Amino acid sequence: MSAVRTVLGDIPAEQLGVCDAHDHLFLRSPLLPGQELDDAAAAEAELRAFQELGGRAVVQWTPRGMGRRRGELARLARETGTHLVAATGLHQAVHYTPAHLERARDLLAGLFVADLTLAPVRAGLIKVAGGFHGVDAHARQAMVAAATAHHMTGAPIAVHLELGTGAREVLDLLCGTLDVPPGRVVLGHLGRSPDIRAQLEAARSGAFLAFDGPSRAHHATDWRLVDSLTTLAEAGHTDQVLLGGDTTTAAARAATGGGPGMPYLLRTLRPALAAxxxxxxxxxxxxxxxxxxxxxxxxPR
Incomplete structure (x- = not known):
């Protein structure tokens, strides 16, 4: 039976509810010094603000080695009643030290499978990342491991598209060479590139399309969102669209940082898209x- 694997266990998919399909409660990276998402109280405040607006689930795309804090995710899920989905996987190489990558390089698929099936707090998706307009050697290695883990477990694969680019190359590798069904792939950040032709091409593949934001770094894409979604809907791809907040810095949080944060998705974007x-x-x-x-x-179950 199909189920969503949350940090508290598997649930029937129909119980997921209103979902922020791409966000971060905890995250750290050497690229974001001083902006780490590592404050559990701030994470709880943000999650409760989202919940007060009707949010019932959050999919956290923070992969291995970037401060996932799975134990805190489980605690927050228990105390707030929100369904939280954690990630395994690997981001771009720039988010890690060379030593970290060297230790994991030959073990990736096994590490991903262990996170998905054996960890006390199990992951429910595999996060990987493409390069700018393509797939570099690091990305290829991570995606090969992700595909192996998918075939062993059934887990969906979520892909960071750098500035919204490279969807064709990612799909050629994952779905062409590595035989991952397109419907098991979620393409993230599509809104960060205004090329509607590329968005339509990605949609025709059958993959899910995540439009996530806003953020301070990519706010110029916000005003294009309705046009992109309208074009996709008119072309018959409504059933592939996902929406997320992608809160990546402490300053971007609504509850504690002064940013739009998770609540923006339901407070502002939902009524605008409904209209x-x-x-x-x-x-x-x-x-x-x-x-x-x-x-x-x-x-295995």
């Missing part, structure tokens, strides 16, 4: 599609 595209579209993007994108026929 432009209708309530049926919003329900698909926030409820129905995430339940399909992040559910799997897990093995």
């Amino acid at each position: 432009a595209l209708g309530e049926e579209f919003v329900t698909s993007a926030l409820v129905t599609n995430p339940a399909r994108a992040f559910a799997a026929d897990w093995w």
Whole structure:
């Protein structure tokens, strides 16, 4: 039976509810000094602010080695009643020390599978990352391991597209060479590139399309969002659209940092999209599609 693997265990997909399909409660990277998401109280405040607006689930895309804090995720899920999905996987090489990568290089697939099936707090998706307009050697290695782990467990694969680019190259590798079904792939950051032709091409592949933001670094893409989603909906791809906040810095949090944060997704974006595209579209993007994108026929159970 298809289920979403949360930090507290598997749940029927239809129980997921209103979902922020790409966000971060905890995150650290040498690229973001002083902006780490490592304050558990701030994470709880942000999560409760999202919950007060009707949010019921958050998919955290923070992969291995970037401060996932899975124990805290489990605590927050228990205390708030929110469904939280954690990630395994590996981001771009720039987010790690060379020593960290060297230690993990030959073990990636096994590490991913262990996170998904054996860890006390199990992951529910595999996060990997492409390069700018392509797939570099590091990304290829991570994606090969991700595909192996997918075939062993059924887990969905979520992909960071650098500035929204490289979807074709990612899909050629994952779905062409490595035989991952397109419907098991979630492409992130598509809104960061305004090329609607590339967005339509990605949609025609059958992959899920995550439009995530806003953020201070990529705010110029926000005003294009409705146009992109309208084009995709008119082309028949409503059932592939996902929405997320992608809060990556302490300053971007709404509850404690003065940013739009997780609540923006439901406070501002939801009514705007309902006015432009209708309530049926919003329900698909926030409820129905995430339940399909992040559910799997897990093995082993």
